[in-house]
Amino acid sequence: MVETFMKGREVACGVVKTKNKNMVLPVIEIISKNEFFDYEAKYTPGRSDEVVPADIPEKITSEFKDSAPLFTIFLDAKEL
Numbered sequence: 001m002v003e004t005f006m007k008g009r010e011v012a013c014g015v016v017k018t019k020n021k022n023m024v025l026p027v028i029e030i031i032s033k034n035e036f037f038d039y040e041a042k043y044t045p046g047r048s049d050e051v052v053p054a055d056i057p058e059k060i061t062s063e064f065k066d067s068a069p070l071f072t073i074f075l076d077a078k079e080l
Contacts, residue, residue, distance in 0.1 A: 013068040022069040029054035
């Protein structure tokens, strides 16, 4: 897979989906020690740091947490 480079910060927000509810996890900022967050940075111990919770404004954190469950619907993610 090839993606266009987008300058910015790498963040993630997981969702645990059960039959009864969606549990939205904290927003995480991923800081790569490589030039960008690539395969090596993701899978090699020590090549990236995860900051929990992400050091971003509360408004942006809320937007991530509000929109994360919508992606489970869009991607047709299944519950546990």
